[in-house]
Amino acid sequence: MAKKRLNHNHSDPIDTMSLIDTLQRLGIAYHFDEEIESLSNKCFHFINGKHDLFGISLSFRLLMQRGHNVSSDVFLGFMNNNGSFKEELSKDLKGMQSLYETSHMAVEGDELLSQAMEFSKHHLKASMQYLDPNLAQQWRELGLAKKLPFARDRPLECFLWTVGLFPEPNFSECRIEVAKAVAILLVLDDVYDSYGCLDELILFTDAVQRWDIQAIEHLPEYMKICYMALYNSINETGCKVLKEHGWFIIPQLTKQDEQEGGDVASSIEICRKEHGLLSEEDARGRIRGLIDRCWKDLNKESICLSQLCHPIAKTSLNLARTSQLIYQHGDDERAPSVEHNIRSLLIEPIHHPGSVSD
Structure with a gap:
């Protein structure tokens, strides 16, 4: 249905661009790359016309996200003689939200979009008092089914990381491997930052640098669990890459690049x-x-x-x-x-x- 609307619904450019925006937000726009790219010229034609703030902001952002270089001068029509955005625009909340999202596409030296960000941010914050108070309620904290006694257990966060990085279906296996790595790194981060004592951490660091299963003999029990999880995960990933691509990556995965030091300040x-x-x-x-x-x-x-x-x-x-x-x-x-x-x-x-x- 989306492809049909992209191919035939050209009478309403705002509706078409809103559909493209929705597909991109859902992470499924790659299914319609050809159709979306063919509509880029229509976006260029639209953005140079006299339209409302929402439409111009949306078309500008979509073109920039597709890698097209578009001048922010298209927003000059919404500014007064003093070089400021017209105050009456603040009543158009839909347009202001679109302008705010678009302002994040600014490049260094683009003062107009920087001004757009400050203008839209100010008025959107001021409008919050008029919105449904339910929108201001605190979100329920994440409940963890299995929480380690000393470390974060955030499988959902790890999953969200990988979906954000590789949303396409053909990267499913890559998402699994990266999610496992991130989950283990979260635990190790807590071991180093808050749970392990200095003597234990020295032993653990030495075991990782040696990358030898025999090195865990002198580790405390909780560190043995952490080490084995890391060891098995890295070796499993390395074997998969070697089998599928002929590249032995374990030396790179276990390479020491960070400087040694004490506590890490925020x-x-x-x-x-x-x-x-x-x-x-x-x-x-x-x-x-x-x-x-x-x-x-x-x-x-x-x-x-x-x-x-x-x-x-x-x-x-x-x-x-x-x-x-x-x-x-x-x-x-x-x-x-x-x-x-x-x-x-x-x-x-x-x-x-x-x-x-x-």
């Missing part, structure tokens, strides 16, 4: 000390600004990519997107949980006003 604490900031919130604000600038650099680079390296670059961008999805709220309990994101993306039915089932 980025917030480092930023606060380096810049002489008084509060944690000031440091968070500075890091948010750094993230925004990094996204501008990534957006610029993605436009210049060749088709040859596009799959690798796409996965790298997906890693950045998924990282921000999972970590952007920090410890804010009011934010949607990983379980909520999983349910809304993959489990709960999709309701589209006016849609007709096949």
